[in-house]
Amino acid sequence: MPDTQLAAADLDATTNKTYDTIIIGAGIAGMYQLYRLRELGLSVRVFETGSGVGGTWYWNRYPGARFDSESYTYGYSFSEALLEEWNWSEHFAPQTETLRYLNHVADRFDLRRNIQFDSRVSAATFDETARRWEVTLDNGERFLTRFLITAIGPLSADTLPRILGVSSFRGQSFHTYRWPHEAVDFAGKRVAVIGTGATGVQVIQTIAPLVGQLTVFQRTPNWCTPLHNRKITEEEQKKIKAGYPAMFELLRRTPGCYIHNTDPRGTFEVTEEEREAFWEKLYSEPGFAIWMANFRDVLTDPKANTLFSDFIARKIRQRVKDPKVAEMLIPKCHGFGTRRVPQETHYFEAYNLPHVRLVDTRKTSIERITETGIKTSDAEYEFDMIIYATGFDAITGAFDRIEFRGTGGRRLKDHWAEGPKTFLGLMSAGFPNMLTIVGPHNASTRCNIPRCIEQNVDWITGLMRAARDRGITRFDATPEAETEWSRHIEELADGMLYTQVDSWATGINSNVEGKTVRRILQYQGGAPAYRERCDAVAAAGYASMVLT
Ligand code: NA7
Numbered sequence: 001m002p003d004t005q006l007a008a009a010d011l012d013a014t015t016n017k018t019y020d021t022i023i024i025g026a027g028i029a030g031m032y033q034l035y036r037l038r039e040l041g042l043s044v045r046v047f048e049t050g051s052g053v054g055g056t057w058y059w060n061r062y063p064g065a066r067f068d069s070e071s072y073t074y075g076y077s078f079s080e081a082l083l084e085e086w087n088w089s090e091h092f093a094p095q096t097e098t099l100r101y102l103n104h105v106a107d108r109f110d111l112r113r114n115i116q117f118d119s120r121v122s123a124a125t126f127d128e129t130a131r132r133w134e135v136t137l138d139n140g141e142r143f144l145t146r147f148l149i150t151a152i153g154p155l156s157a158d159t160l161p162r163i164l165g166v167s168s169f170r171g172q173s174f175h176t177y178r179w180p181h182e183a184v185d186f187a188g189k190r191v192a193v194i195g196t197g198a199t200g201v202q203v204i205q206t207i208a209p210l211v212g213q214l215t216v217f218q219r220t221p222n223w224c225t226p227l228h229n230r231k232i233t234e235e236e237q238k239k240i241k242a243g244y245p246a247m248f249e250l251l252r253r254t255p256g257c258y259i260h261n262t263d264p265r266g267t268f269e270v271t272e273e274e275r276e277a278f279w280e281k282l283y284s285e286p287g288f289a290i291w292m293a294n295f296r297d298v299l300t301d302p303k304a305n306t307l308f309s310d311f312i313a314r315k316i317r318q319r320v321k322d323p324k325v326a327e328m329l330i331p332k333c334h335g336f337g338t339r340r341v342p343q344e345t346h347y348f349e350a351y352n353l354p355h356v357r358l359v360d361t362r363k364t365s366i367e368r369i370t371e372t373g374i375k376t377s378d379a380e381y382e383f384d385m386i387i388y389a390t391g392f393d394a395i396t397g398a399f400d401r402i403e404f405r406g407t408g409g410r411r412l413k414d415h416w417a418e419g420p421k422t423f424l425g426l427m428s429a430g431f432p433n434m435l436t437i438v439g440p441h442n443a444s445t446r447c448n449i450p451r452c453i454e455q456n457v458d459w460i461t462g463l464m465r466a467a468r469d470r471g472i473t474r475f476d477a478t479p480e481a482e483t484e485w486s487r488h489i490e491e492l493a494d495g496m497l498y499t500q501v502d503s504w505a506t507g508i509n510s511n512v513e514g515k516t517v518r519r520i521l522q523y524q525g526g527a528p529a530y531r532e533r534c535d536a537v538a539a540a541g542y543a544s545m546v547l548t
Contacts, residue, residue: 019045021464022135022145024124024402026115027055029437029453030151031102032076035109036461040468045143046115047135053115054102055153057095061179062199062387063186064206065095068227068343069448070287072240073259074098076105077248077454087237091286092229092343123403124148126432131474133433146473148434149460150399154445155504157397159511161194161390164368171372173386176203188212190382192374194366195389196222197504201342203389208350215381217374219361221329223312223336227343228286255526257451260292267295267304279311291341298337305335305497312336319348328360339503393512394504395440395521396420406431416440419507419519423477423485423544424534426456432476435460441489443523443530445505452527459534463542474548481544492524 021037023030026048037044050058067074071088082105089097106112122138133148158177160166166173174180176199186207193204194217201224208214232240240247251257267275282290297304313330320326329348350356364376373382393400396416404412407430415421415428422428425442426435437456438444444452466472493499499520502508507519523530537543 017142018144019043020145021045021147021149022047022133022143023149023151024121024135025055025151025153025156026050026053026106026111026117027058027151027153028076028102028450029153029457030055030115030149031105031111032078032453033149033151033437033457033460034111034114035078036457037464038114040461040465042464042468044114045145047119047121047137048115048117049120051117052099052103053106053111054099055151056155057098057102059156059177059179060095060199061181062174062176062203062389063184063210064202065176065199066090066202066229067092067098068198068288070259071097071232072244073247073251073257073448074450075101076450077244079109080244082108083244084241088232088240090229090231092227121402123405124434125403125405125409126407126434128407131433146433147464147467149437150402150435150439151437152398152402154395154398154438155392157393157401159390159393159397159509160388161366162511163366166369168371169369169373169383169386171384171386173388175388175390176200177392184385186210186385189384191215191385191387192217192381192383193387193389195391196220196342197389197391198222198340198342199391200389201344201347203387205345205347205350207387208353208356212355214350214353214356215359215374215383216356217359217361217366218328220333221331222339222342223309223331224342224344224347225290225312226283227345228284229345230286251448251451252531253528254292255528256292256446257448257527258288258292260287260289262296263293265295266297267301267307275307276311279308283315287343288341291337294337299497300495302335302497305337309336316348321352325351325358328358334501334503335497338498338501340505390511391504391509393509393515395445395507397509397512399436399439404431404434406434420521421482421486423481424537425485425489425523426460426534427477427545429477429479429482432474435463440521441485441523443525443527446522446524447527452530455527455531455534459538462538466542467547470547472547474546475542476546478544478546484544489523490520493520493522496524 020042021044023033023046026046030046031053034044034046052058070091071093076082120138121135123136125134127134132144132146135143135145158175160175189211190213191211192215193200196218204216254261298308316330317326320329351358364378367375367377400413410430420440422441425439444456507515507521509515
């Protein structure tokens, strides 16, 4: 690759743009990775598309955006002082508070001096001879680095619907991920929301009381359950702080690093009365208990899953006054928990408001966005605002948007064309010196994500330390290790009901060319088993990798 070598020499001679490590992304993962690598004494540069830190929490400023994980389980665990000084105000904090927290972390650990904001990485090419990456920003600036770490997020490649006329609408329109920094006024407005995933649910329940008229365009209903959020009292605050060590120890043992753990009983091992009482209790509990602490077979045994789905359907019928609307809101094509469970606060009651209406786009499809609103197969609606809560090209989409080229100029996008191929979800054979925090095949996308981010980062930091101490200038996963890990990922997902359902977790996105085939993108063995596998590789001197 003579061009690259020439370019590298040129950069070396004329600029001061060579680093030990470049990190792409200054969200929760990139910030923590930066902190750890600086401790090792490495020169590090972080490139961040946004104008501030926070990633997900920087971008998603839509009304109602908040945690579904208990706030105190979500914050970083690496600094006792940070844990001690930060007070979460609610059990499930809103986006504004989380962004404030991440800014506090950036200030406290003086992270900004190594972060270059407003800088989108467009390409990264491995130079085989020099054993390093050349990283290009979309303004053409180039940098060299021995190691490249992606911290680009699993849900950061937002997608607008592929509907005719999206750009022709003359009113206000927003994708939830690209929400403006300025306040948006809803008073008296005729508003459309397209999409009823976890994001759409948060938006709808929040703006329903504020708007003049709300029309929700729903293609697939989801099994939403109550969040039961509330303020943290002073007494609770003290208990949370005193309980941090025990809580983090618990989080290390649960499959998804949540404070909820699967109930060891099977659905049919208890009497009907016990079952109903247990499910009533779960329905009244905060957060994901209902998803994560349910009977052990609810997500694997179709009969158990149907029975529990019927329980939730009854709740929806009780809460939505119009029986026809209630039926529209009850999923018919997938069982509870086989897609991400949106957590709601008075979501179903929003549909009892006289100015809120629900349109089923499977019955009356959206034909086009017009200058003044939305035209479906049976009506034309006028709106002042359209909100696209239409989700993301998940997990691999952010990788596809950067031109990664490994050995022999091979594109990562091509290497992953039939689905991701990775070792530990942290690297891909033929892409040496590159590590993917929260990458595909990694436990983190089925996890209380900062917990798995910390695991990913700590493991990578161990590898970076070994590289520094042993003078390693190149590492790569072997193709055999990659094949074995990718097979392991498939095996773990075998028998899981979610693999039979279309969702972002199975790689489906109707708005992206080619994302129509379900794939196994996530590690399903649980975070503790994943951690053990990673630790074993490190303990064996990075077995299954070639280090030179
Ligand atoms: P999701 O969960 O992918 O939801 C996107 C929603 O948008 C979903 O209801 C889609 O319907 C709908 N959608 C997408 N394209 C269209 C078109 N063209 N027409 C009609 N409806 C459409 O994304 P979210 O942002 O809600 O959540 C992502 C994750 O962020 C979430 O799981 C949390 O972990 C945080 P579909 O279901 O595809 O029929």
